[in-house]
Amino acid sequence: DSTGDPSKTSIDIGCKGSMRTTLKAKGKTAHGSTPYLGDNAIEKILSLIPYVKRISEYRLKVPRELEPVIASTIQYMRESPGLDEEQRRAIERLFHYPSVSLNMIHGGVKINVVPDRAEASFDIRLTPGVRVEDARREMMRLIEEAGVPGVEVEIEPPFTETAGYYEPPNSSFVTQLSEAVERATGIKPFLKILTGGTDAIFIKKYTGIPCLGFGPVAEGQAHAPNEHVSIDGLVAAAKTYAIFPFLYKKEG
16 A cells, blocks of 8 residues: 555455354243243343354464565554554554454334343454355354353355355466555555455456555545545556566466
8 A cells, every 4th residue: 555654555465254144032021010921032132242253362373475565564553553452452463463443233123121032243354265064163152152042043145165255365466566566666565465255256256367556545534424545556557557567477
């Protein structure tokens, strides 16, 4: 990415994949004044949440060739201004363990009615290259350990056997784009992995076309109402795009 800050010039060689998980609890309605006659679905969900979050303690089997890229990504992220120590510790774990965020919860129809339905959805991200089935199996083990009856678990099927997508760091594609960036900016870019997902996952799966990320960005501006990039970053990206076709040679 071209931020306009030479020290932060980088190429994204991959992105995380997701293992979106939804809990659907069923209970029994009753009047709120006699809760013992009902079966509270929201309370079932609340009991399960800590078990689902324990997936963040599961050590991922990350491809060895990504370890240097993970290290450079963590270093880059830790240098973001305004982070406290807890956030820095979270960044240190971000690629060797799943991240988990409870982002949606629904339940109840009225304040004086025991709810018979409740639902919670978790955004769980996995480092590219890890086996999704291993993480899914651990998730099911945790939920079974909780022993909460009347709860259905839905885990979004993966698009590929391994999570996310990455281009091998030593591939000719990475080498050629790195050279184009260096010629355009005078700076050798470092390699990193995105914490979110990209269309590269689908492009590679359905077309076989390898993907890398490089373009003008402004840190902290993604999806913001006033999202913008610097002129220096835009110019550097345009130069790189102009140079790259002259360096690219398809493998094989």
